[in-house]
Amino acid sequence: MKRQWKRQKKQADSTRSLMGITDITEHSLVTEHGELVFFMLKPTNISVLSDSSVSARIYALMNVLKGIADIEMLCLNSRENFEDNKNYLRQRMQAEENSVIRKLLQQDMTALDRMQVQMATAREFVLIIRLRDEKEADVQPYLARIEKSLKDQGFTTKKADKHTLKQLLGVYYEQNVTTEEYEDFDGERWVIFGDE
Incomplete structure (x- = not known):
């Protein structure tokens, strides 16, 4: 009985709850351990x-x-990682008996290496401010002060909006850097509202 309950609960959990996120607002991720604002x-x-x-x-x-009291830092790749593709090509080259096809596979590997080198500097750096029980009236001035401090010290920065937050989650959890529009719910783009 207990296993069945656990299985049902796991099926009912959303992706957000599995990640510990209770909400995605216009400027932050809300978690059980505080609100996270990303710069x-x-x-x-x-x-x-x-x-x-x-x-x-x-x-x-x-x-x-x-x-800044509660600050965290994050560095992400903002481009694709080709390691899985390169591993596949290596395996194919080892298994391939035809020398012409092996040569083509080697050329594919070289092309992937070149792309990866060109994108090696494609990193995203993020400062994360963890808000804990701050009054709503104090939050925006506090965040504006942090943003001004960053700009005064010569850093180019912007506070992440909802779309950027979804993109960060996509890169961090899925290594998905190719999606242009992230949905709030899986399959949301296919729902036609008002159609009966």
Whole structure:
């Protein structure tokens, strides 16, 4: 009886509840452990900066971070990972007896390697602010102060909106970077409202 109840409960759980998310608002993810607000940071190509410029960027970020109590950082790939495809090509090359096809598979592997190198710097950096029991009237000024602090220190940033939050979840949980529009409910785009 207990197993059947667990199975039914698991089937009834939504994806959001399995991830610990109770709501996705216009500017945050609401969880059982607080509301999460995401600030997207545009990365700086530090490979072209001098050592002193890199030190200045680190110091600027340190100034921002020391003024914020509940902060977390996240770095995500914002492009596809081709490792599964490359593993498949390796297996096919080992199993293939025809040398011409092996050569074609090797060319495919080289093309994937080139694409991956070109996209290697495609990272997204996110500062996550965890709000815990803050009064609604205090939240927006607090977030505006953080955003201003980031911009004052020379960072290009914007607060993530609902679409960006769904995109982040898609990349983080599914490595899905190709979807343009994320639905609130699976299959939502196929529902025709008012049709009886």
